[in-house]
Amino acid sequence: MRNLSFFSFVLLCLLACSSEPEWQPLSLLEYGMPVTILAPDSVDIKKMDLVLQEDVSVKKGDDYYVQIFSAEATTRDPGKLKESLKEEVMNNPFFSALVEEGTEGFIYKDQIDSLHSTYGFRYVRIIGDKEYVFQTGLTGSFSEEQVRKMYDAVHYKEK
Numbered sequence: 065m066r067n068l069s070f071f072s073f074v075l076l077c078l079l080a081c082s083s084e085p086e087w088q089p090l091s092l093l094e095y096g097m098p099v100t101i102l103a104p105d106s107v108d109i110k111k112m113d114l115v116l117q118e119d120v121s122v123k124k125g126d127d128y129y130v131q132i133f134s135a136e137a138t139t140r141d142p143g144k145l146k147e148s149l150k151e152e153v154m155n156n157p158f159f160s161a162l163v164e165e166g167t168e169g170f171i172y173k174d175q176i177d178s179l180h181s182t183y184g185f186r187y188v189r190i191i192g193d194k195e196y197v198f199q200t201g202l203t204g205s206f207s208e209e210q211v212r213k214m215y216d217a218v219h220y221k222e223k
Contacts, residue, residue, distance in 0.1 A: 087217060095120045097134055098191055101198075102217035104128055121201060129201030130214050137195040142168045142188050145195055149186045163208065164215075169198075171215055173208070183211040187218050 087102040095111045097120055104124045112119040117135035122128075139145055146168055153159060153172055160175035169187030176182060182205040187198040198218040200206055206214075 092120055100220055102220045127210055129204050131199050131201045133197045134194050137190050137193050142190050145188045171211055182206055183208045185211050185215040
């Protein structure tokens with residue numbers, strides 16, 4: 065009986081140690097964006113001021129890469145902006161399928177060749193006179209599971 069308790073304790077410890085750490089809220093206000101997303105610890109954040117927009121990239125290893133573009137709002141309707149982005153993504157020659165769609169975003173699949181596919185997302189927010197487009201980073205290849213986690217992370221709303 066004592067051995068069973070010991071092995072149960074060891075199993076619980078191994079499960080607790082092997083589980084992924086929870087992502088934490090990350091405010092991007094100091095980078096000029098009044099948004100908070102969920103992100104792993106110790107991410108690399110880079111900001112670029114482009115001519116008509118700003119670009120903030122949040123990256124950790126090969127599993128997490130969220131890019132946020134902000135610019136003057138072209139519309140006050142997030143659904144209209146999302147539809148424009150969806151059309152752009154669907155016109156990509158590698159576009160394969162729309163995996164999930166919400167009112168302000170979507171997840172999609174690109175088929176690179178017969179053996180390789182990758183997933184991506186777009187999510188939009190309009191805050192004041194600015195539009196914010198969240199997406200997977202421009203480089204890298206992501207699984208559906210990785211993209212779903214990042215997509216959920218950009219939906220984060222502070223309580």
